[in-house]
Amino acid sequence: MSRQKIVIDPVTRIEGHSKISIHLDEHGHVEEAYFHVTQFRGFEKFCEGRPFTEMPSLMARICGICPVSHLIASAKACDAILAVRIPPNAARLRQILNLAQLIQSHALSFFYLASPDLLLGMDSDPASRNIFGVLEKHPDLARDGIRLRQFGQQVIEWLAGKRIHPAWIVPGGVSEPLTADRRDRVLTAIPEALAIAQRSLDWFKREMETFREEIRSFANFPSLFMGLVDADGGLEHYHGKLRITDPGGKVVADGIDGTDYAANIAELAHPWTYLKTSYYKPLGYPEGVYRVGPLARLNVADGVSTPRAAQEWAEFRQLERGAVLSSFYYHYARLIEILYALEKLEQLLTGDAVLDPHVRAFARVNNLEGVGVTEAPRGTLIHHYKCDADGLITWANLIIATGHNNAAMNRGVLQVARHFVQGNKLTEGMLNRVEAVIRAFDPCLSCSTHADGRLMLEVELHDAEGAVLDSMRQ
Amino acid sequence: MKVGQTSVCGGLQPDRRRRNGRAQARRRLKSAPPLIIGYGSPLRGDDAFGYRAAERIPGAIAVHQLTPELMDPIARARHVIFLDASAEGAPGEIRRRELAPAAPGAAFTHHATPEGLLAGALTLYGHAPPAEILTVCGANFSLSTDLSPAVAVALESVVGLFRTRS
Numbered sequence: 001m002s003r004q005k006i007v008i009d010p011v012t013r014i015e016g017h018s019k020i021s022i023h024l025d026e027h028g029h030v031e032e033a034y035f036h037v038t039q040f041r042g043f044e045k046f047c048e049g050r051p052f053t054e055m056p057s058l059m060a061r062i063c064g065i066c067p068v069s070h071l072i073a074s075a076k077a078c079d080a081i082l083a084v085r086i087p088p089n090a091a092r093l094r095q096i097l098n099l100a101q102l103i104q105s106h107a108l109s110f111f112y113l114a115s116p117d118l119l120l121g122m123d124s125d126p127a128s129r130n131i132f133g134v135l136e137k138h139p140d141l142a143r144d145g146i147r148l149r150q151f152g153q154q155v156i157e158w159l160a161g162k163r164i165h166p167a168w169i170v171p172g173g174v175s176e177p178l179t180a181d182r183r184d185r186v187l188t189a190i191p192e193a194l195a196i197a198q199r200s201l202d203w204f205k206r207e208m209e210t211f212r213e214e215i216r217s218f219a220n221f222p223s224l225f226m227g228l229v230d231a232d233g234g235l236e237h238y239h240g241k242l243r244i245t246d247p248g249g250k251v252v253a254d255g256i257d258g259t260d261y262a263a264n265i266a267e268l269a270h271p272w273t274y275l276k277t278s279y280y281k282p283l284g285y286p287e288g289v290y291r292v293g294p295l296a297r298l299n300v301a302d303g304v305s306t307p308r309a310a311q312e313w314a315e316f317r318q319l320e321r322g323a324v325l326s327s328f329y330y331h332y333a334r335l336i337e338i339l340y341a342l343e344k345l346e347q348l349l350t351g352d353a354v355l356d357p358h359v360r361a362f363a364r365v366n367n368l369e370g371v372g373v374t375e376a377p378r379g380t381l382i383h384h385y386k387c388d389a390d391g392l393i394t395w396a397n398l399i400i401a402t403g404h405n406n407a408a409m410n411r412g413v414l415q416v417a418r419h420f421v422q423g424n425k426l427t428e429g430m431l432n433r434v435e436a437v438i439r440a441f442d443p444c445l446s447c448s449t450h451a452d453g454r455l456m457l458e459v460e461l462h463d464a465e466g467a468v469l470d471s472m473r474q
Numbered sequence: 475m476k477v478g479q480t481s482v483c484g485g486l487q488p489d490r491r492r493r494n495g496r497a498q499a500r501r502r503l504k505s506a507p508p509l510i511i512g513y514g515s516p517l518r519g520d521d522a523f524g525y526r527a528a529e530r531i532p533g534a535i536a537v538h539q540l541t542p543e544l545m546d547p548i549a550r551a552r553h554v555i556f557l558d559a560s561a562e563g564a565p566g567e568i569r570r571r572e573l574a575p576a577a578p579g580a581a582f583t584h585h586a587t588p589e590g591l592l593a594g595a596l597t598l599y600g601h602a603p604p605a606e607i608l609t610v611c612g613a614n615f616s617l618s619t620d621l622s623p624a625v626a627v628a629l630e631s632v633v634g635l636f637r638t639r640s
Contacts (some may be wrong), residue, residue: 136597
């Protein structure tokens with residue numbers, strides 16, 4: 001038997017367009033596997049020449065799922081160009097909006113994209129292995145998922161005026177203060193959302209036992225982890241500094257300011273994908289490969305500042321002695337973060353400080369460069385701009401969560417393929433597991449490369465000479 | 475639920491409470507205006523028709539794409555009217571079609587079809603109201619924030635129709 005290659009094209013139930021190719025050796029064993037992102041990004045280039053004040057709104061157009069993250073990272077970079085310290089309530093309101101987005105995005109990932117595999121089975125009929133199949137067979141869970149996403153979207157609309165691409169976050173703060181009426185509406189809705197989050201988390205913990213094989217093989221390997229932590233080393237999504245930990249849970253680098261990202265993070269390009277790969281510069285590639293996102297955030301944190309999520313975090317960290325390594329647990333971490341976000345929302349909204357009308361600082365261009373770092377639902381998001389004295393953008397660089405995770409996703413695809421794919425005969429359930437490892441990371445390819453945003457996946461099987469022997473498209 | 479509310483509700487038999495609740499819901503439904511959902515990309519020329527029309531109709535929902543969250547308001551509506559752009563027909567041509575619940579295909583992820591939302595509303599919330607879709611045929615779907623002249627005229631007709639109704 002000659003060497004062969006399997007191609008999954010397009011990858012389904014993810015944000016964006018990609019394919020996976022699996023290369024087999026002469027004996028039909030998986031030799032190599034690649035996750036190819038087939039879109040391209042042009043945002044850094046076509047924003048050149050625009051006034052920096054336009055950047056938050058322009059950058060929000062990168063994505064329809066997590067525009068708030070881009071708004072925040074961009075606005076933080078612009079705050080640095082203004083050289084202002086934004087009013088405390090502006091930071092609080094940005095935090096609230098960021099958490100609302102985290103809730104709706106995590107709900108989308110878990111309930112709409114991942115739950116069909118978890119509830120209907122990795123080998124179930126692909127024609128009904130989708131959210132519609134879930135709502136027919138598990139209507140209670142589907143209703144919960146829909147309600148939770150509605151909640152997150154609704155909070156974004158109440159605060160920022162609209163659900164997608166709001167213009168409320170601006171350089172120097174936010175454009176309008178929060179009214180008591182809107183604050184109270186959010187607070188009234190939180191108990192129901194909290195009950196759903198807790199119920200979903202309890203359900204997932206009970207079900208985890210049935211996914212032992214996936215837990216063992218879904219991108220389960222030692223790597224570094226990176227995420228923001230607060231001044232006490234606790235879970236953080238807006239403030240704080242970057243921390244990097246090793247597979248044993250030991251801190252490798254701490255207190256990294258956003259402005260120093262380039263000294264710590266390097267990127268490399270591969271000829272087979274438009275998505276660049278990030279790594280921890282001092283260790284080089286591939287030793288410096290790290291993961292970001294919910295799993296990484298729970299791994300790098302020393303604790304969680306809200307009571308119920310703190311308890312869940314402690315239980316989560318008991319899974320392993322050091323860092324929790326299996327990427328299957330991204331789903332678990334996502335649910336804990338939803339719980340945390342709801343509790344944190346309640347904390348931030350309670351009291352009158354959140355109604356303080358002083359929400360924006362004004363200044364002219366005082367720096368010709370600015371960096372903004374935030375935690376997007378999928379991981380650390382970095383926006384870095386340079387401008388001229390008139391405030392026109394001359395250069396921009398964006399490092400997106402999916403890029404940080406690129407090397408880990410590729411390793412994960414290889415690990416799952418080696419575990420589940422045998423020989424040159426493709427079965428749908430086998431390939432679905434290869435896709436499912438990608439879904440665990442919840443990549444946003446439209447964010448990380450920026451093209452048409454379709455949701456597709458393809459798998460190809462190639463021989464040693466590169467000829468396509470078999471392929472599947474969903 | 476607050477403690478005070480528990481004691482009030484606790485005075486009724488569960489069946490009677492449910493019957494009263496259903497009767498109230500039916501009365502609210504009968505008097506409610508139709509739910510109008512306009513969808514499309516405001517950055518893709520005439521694809522923006524549904525979105526822009528909904529922005530101008532009081533109470534209508536304007537969205538970039540149809541998502542499962544809409545099943546909830548759909549299930550609570552007396553009648554649903556979707557507004558969308560179409561690629562079939564002469565530019566500016568308005569077409570109307572009745573819709574029935576139908577499960578979507580395998581590609582169904584976080585965006586949906588009108589028929590899929592109706593089917594989901596029926597499955598999850600027990601009610602799929604009568605529904606129809608009004609489409610306007612577009613001439614240009616490339617990157618643009620402008621409607622072509624024929625679609626702009628059709629938009630005024632459709633918006634006027636709903637303003638008259640309300």
